Amino acid sequence: MTDFGYGYAGKILRVDLSTGKISTQPTEDLAPRFLGGRGINQWILLQELAPWVTPFEPANIVCYGAGALAGTLVPGACRINVDSKNAFTGGIGSGSAGGWFASELKFAGYDHVVVRGKAREPVYLWIEDDRVAIKPANSLWGKTVRETEKGIRDEAGHGDAQVLCIGPAGENLVRSACIIVSGCRAVGRCGLGAVMGSKNLKAIAVRGTGRIAMTKPDQFLSLARKTARRLRGLHEHQARKEFGSFFVSPKWNDISSLPYKNYHDDFIPDEVFSRVSHEVFHRAHELGPHACTACPTHCGHTYQVAEGPYAGTLCHKAEANAVWNFGGRLAMADAGAVLKAQEDCCQLGLDIDNTTGSIAWAMDCFEQGILSEEDAGGLRLAWGDHRVVIDLIRQIANREGLGNLLAEGSLRASQVVGKGSERYAFHMKGQDLIEAIRAAKGWALGVVVSARGGAHTRGAAVTEARKYSEEDSQRLFGVTTAGKASVYEGKPLVVARVESICALLDSVGVCFFTGTWGAPLGVSPEELAKFCSLATGVELTEETLMKTAERIHNVEKMFNVVHARFTREDDYPPARFMVEPIQSGSLKGEYLQKEAWDGMLDAYYALHGWDRETGWPTREKLEELDLPECVGKLGQAEEALRSRKRP
Amino acid sequence: MDPEGAPPIEKRLKETSDNQSLDEGRNEPMVKHSRQRGIITVRHPELCTGCLSCMLACSFHHCRMFSRSQSSIRIGKSLSEPGKGSRIVISLEHDQWAPVCDLCANEDHPLCIGFCPQNVFGLERRSS
Numbered sequence: 192m193t194d195f196g197y198g199y200a201g202k203i204l205r206v207d208l209s210t211g212k213i214s215t216q217p218t219e220d221l222a223p224r225f226l227g228g229r230g231i232n233q234w235i236l237l238q239e240l241a242p243w244v245t246p247f248e249p250a251n252i253v254c255y256g257a258g259a260l261a262g263t264l265v266p267g268a269c270r271i272n273v274d275s276k277n278a279f280t281g282g283i284g285s286g287s288a289g290g291w292f293a294s295e296l297k298f299a300g301y302d303h304v305v306v307r308g309k310a311r312e313p314v315y316l317w318i319e320d321d322r323v324a325i326k327p328a329n330s331l332w333g334k335t336v337r338e339t340e341k342g343i344r345d346e347a348g349h350g351d352a353q354v355l356c357i358g359p360a361g362e363n364l365v366r367s368a369c370i371i372v373s374g375c376r377a378v379g380r381c382g383l384g385a386v387m388g389s390k391n392l393k394a395i396a397v398r399g400t401g402r403i404a405m406t407k408p409d410q411f412l413s414l415a416r417k418t419a420r421r422l423r424g425l426h427e428h429q430a431r432k433e434f435g436s437f438f439v440s441p442k443w444n445d446i447s448s449l450p451y452k453n454y455h456d457d458f459i460p461d462e463v464f465s466r467v468s469h470e471v472f473h474r475a476h477e478l479g480p481h482a483c484t485a486c487p488t489h490c491g492h493t494y495q496v497a498e499g500p501y502a503g504t505l506c507h508k509a510e511a512n513a514v515w516n517f518g519g520r521l522a523m524a525d526a527g528a529v530l531k532a533q534e535d536c537c538q539l540g541l542d543i544d545n546t547t548g549s550i551a552w553a554m555d556c557f558e559q560g561i562l563s564e565e566d567a568g569g570l571r572l573a574w575g576d577h578r579v580v581i582d583l584i585r586q587i588a589n590r591e592g593l594g595n596l597l598a599e600g601s602l603r604a605s606q607v608v609g610k611g612s613e614r615y616a617f618h619m620k621g622q623d624l625i626e627a628i629r630a631a632k633g634w635a636l637g638v639v640v641s642a643r644g645g646a647h648t649r650g651a652a653v654t655e656a657r658k659y660s661e662e663d664s665q666r667l668f669g670v671t672t673a674g675k676a677s678v679y680e681g682k683p684l685v686v687a688r689v690e691s692i693c694a695l696l697d698s699v700g701v702c703f704f705t706g707t708w709g710a711p712l713g714v715s716p717e718e719l720a721k722f723c724s725l726a727t728g729v730e731l732t733e734e735t736l737m738k739t740a741e742r743i744h745n746v747e748k749m750f751n752v753v754h755a756r757f758t759r760e761d762d763y764p765p766a767r768f769m770v771e772p773i774q775s776g777s778l779k780g781e782y783l784q785k786e787a788w789d790g791m792l793d794a795y796y797a798l799h800g801w802d803r804e805t806g807w808p809t810r811e812k813l814e815e816l817d818l819p820e821c822v823g824k825l826g827q828a829e830e831a832l833r834s835r836k837r838p
Numbered sequence: 839m840d841p842e843g844a845p846p847i848e849k850r851l852k853e854t855s856d857n858q859s860l861d862e863g864r865n866e867p868m869v870k871h872s873r874q875r876g877i878i879t880v881r882h883p884e885l886c887t888g889c890l891s892c893m894l895a896c897s898f899h900h901c902r903m904f905s906r907s908q909s910s911i912r913i914g915k916s917l918s919e920p921g922k923g924s925r926i927v928i929s930l931e932h933d934q935w936a937p938v939c940d941l942c943a944n945e946d947h948p949l950c951i952g953f954c955p956q957n958v959f960g961l962e963r964r965s966s
Contacts, residue, residue, distance in 0.1 A: 263904050264894050264953065291890065298906050351914070374917050402903035412898055416952060419891075423955055479921030482887035485894060487955040489887040493920035507917050 197406045198259060198726030199227065200297040204323065206316060208390055209249055209308030213323050218302045223729075224817065227259030227302055229285060229697035230743040232274035235305055236283070237746055238820070242754045246276040246284070246382065247364060247389035249309035255296075255355070255395065258700010261484070262297035262403045264415040265722050266422050266714060267705025269293055269483035271355070271372060272697050278366045278382025279545075279600055279622035280644040282755035283747050286380055287648075287697055289483035290373025292397065295353040299399030306392060315343060315356075315394040320401060328393040333359055335538040336371045343396045356394035357384040358540025360588040364388055365598040367545030367587070367623075371537060375491070375507035376483070379542040380622065380646050406728030414721055418714055419487045427710040431490040432480070436511040436704070437469035442656040443511075443627075446676045447776030448634065449519045450627040452574050453551035454617055454767070457627035458776030459519045463575075467518035471526045472509070481507070483702065490704055494530050501531035509533045515625060516547035521554065521580055528577035535581060539588035544646075545600060548623025550583050552601035553593065555615040561608065568592040617765050619645030620757060629768050630778040631655035633673065633682035636791050637689060640762045642747045648703065650690035663711050677778060679787045683795035694747075695719060695740035716740075742816040745799075745808050749821050752807050752828045756835075759806040762792055805832065877930070878939055878948060881960040884923035888915025892959065895949035900937045910939040911950060926958070 199222060202215040218227070225231045232254035244250045253275040260268040271293040277284030296304070299318050306316070313328040326346075331339050339356045353373060360368035361384030368384030369377045378384075387393075405411045422428050430438040443449050447458045465471075475497050482489035496504040509530060517529040536543045556562040557572035564571055568586075570579050570593070586594025596604045601616035601623050617624045622644035628635035637651030652673060654664065659674030667673070668688050670681030689708065696706040699719055707713045717733040724731045751757045763769075764783050772782040796803050800812035807828070813821045890906075890913055897909040912935075914925035929936040941961075942948040951959045 262894075264891060264898070291888075294890070295906070400905075400907040402897070402901060402905040402908060404903045408898065408902040412895075412949075419953065419955070479923070480887050481915060481917065481920075482889035482955075484890050486887075486889050487891070489889065489955070491887075493917065495920070505920065507920070 197404050197728055198263070198723070200257070200262070200300050200302045200401065200403065202301050203231075203303040203305060204301045204318070205305045206323070206325070207308045208306060208310040208314065208325065208392060211325060213325075215301075222259070224739070225743060225746070226695075226698040226723075226739055228256040228261075228270065228700045229272040229274060229287070229694065230739070230746070231303055231698075232256040232272055233283065233285070233743065233746050233750060235303075236274055236276075237750050237753070237824075240276065240754075244276065246278040246281070246386055249390065250307065251276050251386060251389070252305060252307045253383065253386050253390070255304040255306075257293035257296045257302055259302075259698060260719075260722055260726065261293035261700035263405070263722075263726065264412065264419070264485050265699075265701060266415070266419045267483070267486050267488070267702035268700050269485055270697065270700040270702060271296070271378075272700070273370060273378045273383050275381075275383055275386045276754065277622070277644060278385050279602075280381075280620045280755055282620065282644065282751040282757060283642050284381030284383055284386070285643045285747070286369070286378040286383055288370070288372040288376040288378045289486070289702055290353070290376040291484050292353040292355050292372045293700055294484040295397045295399050297399065297403055298401050299397050300401050304395060306390065308390065310391040313362075313391050313393050315396060316392065317347065318395065318397040318399075320399060331393050332362060335359070336374065336540060337538060339394055340374055343394060347396065347398070349398050352396045352398045354394055354396045356540075357387045358538060358588065360540040361385050361388035362393070363588065363590045363598070365541065365587060365590065366600050366603075367542045367549070367598065368540050369542035371540060373483075375537060377537065377542060379544060381643055382545075384540050384542070405726045407725045411722065411725040414718070414725065418718060422705060422713065423487050425710050425712055427704075427713075428488045431488050431704060434469040434473050435490045435492045435509070437472055437509070437514060439653070439656065440469060440511050440514045442658075443515075445777060446656055447630040447773045447778035447781065448627045448656060448676070449515050450625065451519050452522050453520055453555040453615060454627065456774040456776075457629050458773065458779075460775070463518060463522060463524040466524040467514050467526050467529055472530075476526060476530060486702065486705065488704060496527040496530050499525065499527045501527050504531045504534055506530040506534040506537075508537070512544055512625065515627075516543050517580070520547050520551040520625070522575040523577050523580060524575060525577055528581070532577065532580055532584060535584050539584065541584060541588055544625040545623045546584060546587060548617070548625060549587070549597040549599075549601045549604055550580060552604060552612070552615050552617075553583070553597060556608070556612050559615070561610045561612045561615075566593065614767070620755070620761050622646075624765065626651070628764060629773050629783055630776075630781045631676040632679045632783070632787075632791070633685045634676075635764060635783060636682055636795065637686045639764050640686070640792075640795065642751050649693055650686040652685050652689045653709065654685060659711070667707070667711055677781055679791055683791050683798055686795060687798045690744050691737050691740040692716065694743040695736060698740070698743055699723065738816070742818060745813065745816055745818060746821075748801075748808055749813075749818075749824060753824050756828065756832060757806075758832070759792065759804065762806055763788065805829075876941060876961050876963040878928055878941060878950060879960045879962045880926045880928065880958060882923070882956065882958050883926050885956040886913065886915070886924035886926060886958050887956060888913060888924050889955065891953040891955065892950035895953040896939075899942050899945055899949050908937060910937050912936070923958075
């Protein structure tokens with residue numbers, strides 16, 4: 192084997208659903224510069240996808256990438272990244288999930304699957320080692336996630352096949368449709384489920400009997416053992432074992448950073464919050480834990496609603512987002528109803544963040560008299576009414592009634608309705624916003640500049656809610672302010688560092704919760720460099736790996752430059768957040784000051800070596816990052832921008 | 839459990855490295871095992887989270903690589919049976935479907951025990 196042959200499965204699988212052609216290429220073509228997972232996915236998109244292709248056209252490409260370390264015993268190395276054109280923004284669409292799919296894909300011999308074209312009828316992709324087939328999925332079309340998984344496993348005769356699939360929402364091109372992996376783990380945001388639906392691709396199922404080799408196996412195992420033991424003792428991991436990611440919600444509410452009633456406030460009042468707290472879910476509804484491949488933490492918990500109208504409902508995975516979205520944005524003060532809504536979204540293949548974004552917009556418009564009961568098909572869209580929410584979830588997935596409008600997301604829905612409803616559509620670059628960002632300035636910057644259109648899985652640090660000490664802050668970021676929510680100074684540095692960490696974790700396939708995003712003593716970039724070196728035989732240092740991560744982040748940025756022309760003006764928060772202060776909580780009165788935001792953006796662009804006026808990478812930066820192919824693309828985009836600005 | 843007010847990194851590093859309870863049951867001297875000396879038992883299948891770490895570690899013992907098919911351990915984790923752990927099968931006979939468990943002969947410790955975060959496995963010693 193040559194360099195980068197070890198540690199990887201070795202092949203990228205390419206499938207054209209229009210022609211039925213199936214082929215492979217060596218992963219080592221791309222691994223040295225882009226590692227794997229998100230890095231290789233996004234490079235393929237940038238190189239191969241024409242800017243004029245829209246998200247639901249057959250010519251769009253969707254890339255599935257197992258992380259470079261997935262399939263090994265590196266703690267948390269379980270992630271599959273999915274990338275395509277964003278159904279909301281037209282820029283990059285990107286998401287990842289854990290589960291057991293990524294390792295199985297690598298055991299089958301593939302690091303990535305690249306799908307283009309559109310099948311004539313519903314199909315699913317079956318991968319069993321070197322036997323790859325496009326199979327009919329007519330009988331699965333319209334089925335829920337659970338029914339789809341079962342149907343594929345029954346047909347294959349392999350109960351251990353791993354399945355990634357869409358629900359009815361993806362089939363119906365609902366923009367908030369997601370992809371569900373291993374039955375309950377969502378590749379959320381960006382409408383990636385709808386992109387699969389547009390290709391008539393219901394699912395990918397995989398079963399693998401191959402092996403992943405290391406160049407220095409004994410040293411690799413020794414480091415994996417040492418790292419796993421350390422992680423098991425961390426406070427954060429103990430908390431996730433007990434409560435899943437629910438445990439973080441009180442910390443965010445403590446710093447006035449959870450949305451309430453579509454941002455009427457950034458603090459969930461006690462009478463609501465106490466009924467959807469992490470302890471309520473844990474004590475009243477939990478049945479047992481489950482974990483992704485190689486994870487010592489098991490943040491996954493299965494819940495069963497204990498009482499009330501939804502008693503008996505099983506919900507296999509719920510994140511803190513469920514509290515923010517259903518408990519906060521929609522004011523549902525009922526943990527059982529939250530679990531029911533979460534499970535319905537999962538089975539229908541709906542991303543809860545985007546789905547609740549448009550429902551919150553509708554409820555706000557109803558309260559303001561912009562939408563009537565007649566507009567809503569006879570529903571009274573009252574805050575906290577879980578029956579209405581659950582009905583709307585079904586309507587959205589099936590594009591029925593008001594759901595057909597809400598399936599487009601709040602921005603597009605508001606453009607259809609008009610009447611000032613745009614004021615209640617909170618979005619970033621066209622995609623619904625879920626984070627409350629007025630109080631914590633580093634969290635805000637990371638969310639707002641995120642290339643995928645909002646979302647906190649790019650540069651948003653959790654340092655402020657966790658109140659990192661000055662010592663931790665200095666050690667990890669080189670500034671003392673990472674843990675201080677209302678301070679602007681130092682936050683651009685924190686965000687730039689976190690962006691690289693996220694790009695690295697997404698590309699090696701290690702979960703954020705086991706990496707340093709979720710815990711300061713998680714698997715560090717230095718350790719990831721050692722793992723990669725011991726696996727591949729190519730000597731990598733923390734410095735070289737972080738440079739690769741920066742390259743990947745710039746590729747993502749360049750996709751938005753080429754495909755969506757987002758500029759500095761798209762890196763500002765919703766205008767209301769810059770004039771309307773938070774109403775309650777410990778950081779009551781906080782808002783985002785325009786001048787201070789400008790200062791953060793200037794510093795952030797300077798740290799990246801990006802142009803201050805456009806926010807785009809410069810030629811010098813692209814050449815420094817060994818991305819000469821991007822220089823021409825940048826020139827064309829700059830010329831187009833100048834033409835647009837000409838009177 | 840709540841990490842609120844967690845101490846500084848240096849102290850926590852020391853705490854976690856000193857945390858001997860993490861290694862409980864894992865540091866017994868068991869160099870050069872053979873099946874005559876004992877057997878791996880599934881003590882607590884109800885605690886299994888399905889992380890497959892034991893399976894990967896087992897395959898590593900057998901072939902110095904990571905694999906599902908080269909492991910003596912099969913894990914059946916079904917989300918339709920929540921709260922019941924997993925179905926765990928260990929290959930003990932030569933005519934079975936996978937490499938036979940040899941108690942990690944020539945390893946320092948049985949790897950499945952060492953890598954399981956839930957203490958699912960145990961070692962039942964046999965008197966000589």
